[in-house]
Amino acid sequence: MTFSNNNYLFLSYRSVEGEVALKVAQDLRQQGINIWMDQLGGLNVSDNWIKGMQDAVDGASGMIIMLSPQYLESKFCRRELARGDQKGYPLFPLMIEDVAKDDASILLQETQHINLTQWQDVDAYYAAITNLIQIIETKVKQVLQPSLTPLSPNVDNKIYKARLLEDQLMVAAKQIQGTGTMGVAVKMKRKRLSSQITQYALEYEAVTEQLLIELNPASRVRLEASIAQLEQKVEKLESEIATLEA
DSSP: OOOOTTSSEEEEOOGGGHHHHHHHHHHHHHTTBOEEOGGGTTOOTTSOHHHHHHHHHHHOSEEEEEEOHHHHHOHHHHHHHHHHHHHTOOEEEEESSOOOTTTSOTTTTTSOOEEOTTTTSHHHHHHHHHHHHHHHHHHOGGGBOGGGOOSOHHHHHHHHHHHHHHHHHHHHHHHHHTOOSOOHHHHHHHHHHHHHHHHHHHHHHHHHHHHHHHSOHHHHHHHHHHHHHHHHHHHHHHHHHHHHHO
């Protein structure tokens, strides 16, 4: 995806941490924030990789940094960070592994860090990303897409949490489908996953029911379709679990 200069944030990360970096980039884009990432159309196979990354850093309005001890040891990551600092735009460190303040780059020691070390936990991830979005909206408004501006912070946050809960539900589904031969341990795991799925489904339903009251008619139609799809997924999972435990 191509953005014009100064209306996007550059995402700096190590390739081995691509899973969490890609999740952050996709979720921020869903929230109407322009994110440049090499994996999301930023670079093509035939592009000059070094020049492409440099141009992307230079044309950004800020930089999101997936911070870890290994990030600080990476020569390429340090170069991206230094170039971003030279541009003088805001830096947004997301700490995905604990980094002691004394170990952090001097460029980041006085910069507010957002703790994303528990990114696999739905609530912790949601809180961290919500915090990041609020900071971005304050510091670099030009990276926001007007057409995707939230109806209100309250409603938008609930929609976002509902999406995260649905993601977690699908993770649980994959775990169930991936279990091995029957046994006591397997049965216990499936029961735990069944309880987990029920918990997520109930919370998702509670969130979306409230959204049905608050959203405008067009958004309500889309949300109702999403709820119907989720209900079908839950019913299918519960049926599979019942069959496995029979």
